[in-house]
Amino acid sequence: MKLLRVGPVGQEKPAILDDKGTIRDLSRHVSDFAGPSVGFEALNAIRAIDLSTLPVIENPDRIGACLASVPNFYCIGLNYAKHAAEAGMDAPKEPIIFSKASSALSGPFDPVIIPRQSTKTDWEVELGVVIGKAASYVSEADALSYVAGYCTVNDVSERAFQIEKGGQWIKGKSAPSFGPVGPYLVTADEVPDPQNLSLSLSLNGATVQDSNTSDMIFGVAEIVSYMSQFMMLLPGDIIATGTPSGVGMGMKPQRFLVEGDVMELEVEGLGRQWQQATNAQ
Template identity: 75%
Template sequence: MKLLRFGPAGQEKPGLLDSDGQVRDLSGAVPDFAGDAVSFEALDRIRALDIASLPVVAEPGRIGSCLASVPNFYCIGLNYAKHAAETGAEPPKEPIIFNKATSALSGPFDPVVIPRGSEKSDWEVELGVVIGREASYVSQADALSHVAGYCVINDMSERAFQIERGGQWVKGKSAPTFGPTGPWLVTADEVPDPQTLGLSLKLNGETVQDSDTSDMIFGVAEIVSYMSQFMKLVPGDIIATGTPSGVGMGMSPQRFLKPGDVMELTIQGLGEQRQEAIAAS
């Protein structure tokens, strides 16, 4: 299934993309997509519906984040071998885990706001993993059975805030609109192998990131298993699994976003995003 949310910001309704590419309104059947509403039990209830009987949304308009909110927004750093190399970092021996503020969530086509004082706002196309079942001390072999689905994420980053201002990375990752997510939450049954997905990002029409998830240092199953040794993952948690090479920080000379720049992201089978960067008011 491809699940989505449509409507004005703050008034989104849950929907489903049917086999003909039409949006079906799920608001009469489910409250929204967040927390337990994306658990395996909740997804099975959606599967049991007569999709053909659901109202067709002829003009869905704005597409919001595929998740209304998330209990936790986790990220994995330096998880593509070529990206680690372009930053001059040694490949990590264990997954690097950090947080992104949940308030960074935004729609896949909403503008990205360059925060006040920013000089080094950067882009990162990433595979997002959404948890559908509690995961605590799970094995790598069992890890993917805890994944509800996958989505596209632009893990926006302000590099000066992240690296030059001391402390943890979270403050360089968490500005409002720094978490475009969606357009769809694609359920795991439609993604048999998350390590074979092509992903790319264009900046003003120029391809700057072009790779696939086989370049991950730690695959999705290893990430979920590893994280579950330190914390309990819960339904609705989202994990951004790292970005491939081609970020602005890794270029020579470095290149960062300015108002008017347009980012276009795609991950094989998971849809596309498009954001224009605008200045903070």
């Protein structure tokens, strides 16, 4: 299934794509997509619905984030071998885990807002993993059975805030609009191998990131299992699993977002995003 949310900010309706690509309104059956409502029991209830009975949503004016909110927005750092190399850092021996503020959550076509005082706002296309049931001390062999679905994520980052101001990375990752997710939450049954998905990002029409999840140092199953040894993952949690090479910080000379820049990004089978950068007011 491909689940999405359509409508103005704060007024989104839960929806689903039928087998013809038509958007169908799920709001009579589902209040929204967040937390337990993207757990396995809720997803199975949606599967049982005859989609032909649902109202059609034609020409929606906006597609919002595929999740209305998240209990936790986790990220994995330096998880592609070539990205670690371009950052001048050794490949990590264990997954590097950090968080984005949940308030960074944004729609896939909403503007990316360059924060006040920012000099180094950067782009990062990533595979997003959405948890479908509570996960604690799970084995790597069982880990994918805890995944409800996947989505495209742009882990927008302010590198000066992240690296030059000391402390934790979260403050460079968490400005409003720094977490575009969607357009779809694609259920796990439609992604047979999360370690063989192409992903790419273009800036003003020029491709800057072009890779495959096979370049991950730690795969999805290993990440979910590893994280569950230290915390309980909850239904609706999202994990951005790292970005490939081609970020602005790794360019020579470095290149960061300025007002008017356009990013287009995609993860194979999960949908395409489009964002234009704008300065904070």
